Amino acid sequence: MRIVAVDHREVRxxxxxxxxxxxxxxxxxxxxxxxxxxxxxxxxxxFSIATLADAGRAIAALGSRLPVQLATPGHASAVADHVTTxxxxxxxxxxxxxxxxxxxxxxxxxxxxxxxxxxxxxxAVVVDTADEARDAVTLGARSLKIKVGxxxxxxxxxxxxxxxxxxxxxxxxxxxxxxxxxxxxxxIIAALAELSIDYIEEPCPDAHLLLDCDLRFRIALDExxxxxxxxxxxxxxxxxxxxxxxxxxxxxxxxxxxxxxxTLAHKNGVAPIVSHxxxxxxxTAACGELxxxxxxxxxxxxxxxxxxxxxxxxxxxxxSA
Numbered sequence: 001m002r003i004v005a006v007d008h009r010e011v012r013x014x015x016x017x018x019x020x021x022x023x024x025x026x027x028x029x030x031x032x033x034x035x036x037x038x039x040x041x042x043x044x045x046x047f048s049i050a051t052l053a054d055a056g057r058a059i060a061a062l063g064s065r066l067p068v069q070l071a072t073p074g075h076a077s078a079v080a081d082h083v084t085t086x087x088x089x090x091x092x093x094x095x096x097x098x099x100x101x102x103x104x105x106x107x108x109x110x111x112x113x114x115x116x117x118x119x120x121x122x123x124a125v126v127v128d129t130a131d132e133a134r135d136a137v138t139l140g141a142r143s144l145k146i147k148v149g150x151x152x153x154x155x156x157x158x159x160x161x162x163x164x165x166x167x168x169x170x171x172x173x174x175x176x177x178x179x180x181x182x183x184x185x186x187x188i189i190a191a192l193a194e195l196s197i198d199y200i201e202e203p204c205p206d207a208h209l210l211l212d213c214d215l216r217f218r219i220a221l222d223e224x225x226x227x228x229x230x231x232x233x234x235x236x237x238x239x240x241x242x243x244x245x246x247x248x249x250x251x252x253x254x255x256x257x258x259x260x261x262x263t264l265a266h267k268n269g270v271a272p273i274v275s276h277x278x279x280x281x282x283x284t285a286a287c288g289e290l291x292x293x294x295x296x297x298x299x300x301x302x303x304x305x306x307x308x309x310x311x312x313x314x315x316x317x318x319x320s321a
Contacts, residue, residue, distance in 0.1 A: 006066065006096075008033050008059050011280070013307075013314035019126040020305040021278055022147040023177075028307050030280055031055040033096045054086035058093055070101050073112045077256040087226075087253040094254040095286040109286065113259065113293035121291055123303035124173055129159075130166035137167045143198070143299040144170045149179020156180075157191045164195045175201040178223065182206070189216045199243035208232060211239035218243035220273070225261065226251055237268040244271040246301065247290070251277055255290050262294045275301030280311050 012029045015021055033055075061083035062068075068079055076097035080090045098109045110117035124143040125136040133144055146163055148156040156176075164172060174197060180188055182204040189200070193216050201220040203210070208224050220243050221228075221236060228236065236242055245265045247258040262272035274291035276284050284302065291300045 006033065006059055006063050008056070011314045013280070014310045015278065016306045016309060018128060018306055019132075020145075020147070020276075020301075020303075021307060022126075022128060024278060024306075028278060028280065030283070031059070031092070032282065033059060033092050051086070054084065055089040055092060058084035058086060058089035062093055068097075070097060073098060073101065074256075076101065077254065080254060085253075088250045091249045091254040091283075091286070094256065095249075095283075098255070099286075108292075109255075109289035110292035113255065113289070114295060116295075117289075117292040118295040118297070119292075121288065121302060122297075122299045124299040124301055125303045126301075126305065127163060130162045133163045133167040133170065137170055142170060143173065145173045145175060145301065147177070148174050149176035149203075151179075153180055153184055153188050157188060160192055160195065170196075172197045173199060173201065173220075174203075175222075176203045178202045178205050178207065180204045185210075192217075201244075201246060208236045211236055211241045213241075215241050220244035220246055222246035222248070222275075223251070233264075237264060237270055242268075242270050244273045244298075247272055247274045247294075248277050249274075249287060249290060250279060250283065255286070255293075258290055259294065262296070266296070271298045272296050273298060273300055276305065276307075278305060278307035280314075281308055284308065 009032045010029065011032055012027060015024060015026055015028045017024045017026060065083065070076055076094050079097060080094035083093055084090050098112055102109045102112055124145045125141040126145045126147065127133045127136055136144060144163065144167060146160055148160065150156050160174065172195060180203050185204055197217050199218045199220045202222045202224065203219060207219060208221060208228060210219055218241050225245060245261055247261055249255055249258050252258055252261070258274065265272040272294055274287055274294060276287050288302055291302060
């Protein structure tokens, strides 16, 4: 398949900081890339090293290489490697090229990446309150995610315990985004010890070092995956205290990199769990295709989130490369 043109637009839309977006800014921005079809580059401020300007430069670099011939899904990844090292931009370029390939082949991105992708996904639903937890379970949710890591850990403890009491049949996942102080971690988890918690994501800075400790709960690595060198990652994967790798293609640099990490996770008995960084509908759909291709039968982190609520109110503008 031949790619002969590329275009892009910048889009901005409001974002309510609740649920998965708890603690986030009140708006979201992305660059939409089009090559026969489209995807969004949406670096997350405060987490991603990429910027919208990086996405613009990646698009210009892609344009300078046209026409591009794509014979295999691996070619899309190789082209993305050549035009940018910025993770969000690389994800957008790679996915746009794969989407064009899938459209030409009358198939899905997931089927390009895996011969038998998973048909349906189960999601962990993000809840903030006991009422939201009850509603989620009533609608069929069996896994709930709670954003913690507030300045007051005792408030987190009260909220988690209230949600657990409201949804006693649900499995809980906590995501602290490195917000808990390391010297208070033992006290916090002791206060939650009797609850059914599958794991805690990034409880504090240098969370991978906790894998050498005797923990009450298993942990999951998210932001750390951007920073860990191969030796440190291998050591983390070998720990029985590691429950999951949280795979976010916007932070990790695209689908191919996440597939590599998923393979390593499977080999070590660790769950690969695809999630998002508050992308709009295009980026979130691409994350869903990745999750289907990986096919791990565990709840993923792709339930509807606040960044999707007001995308229809987005303002669109020409984006300079």
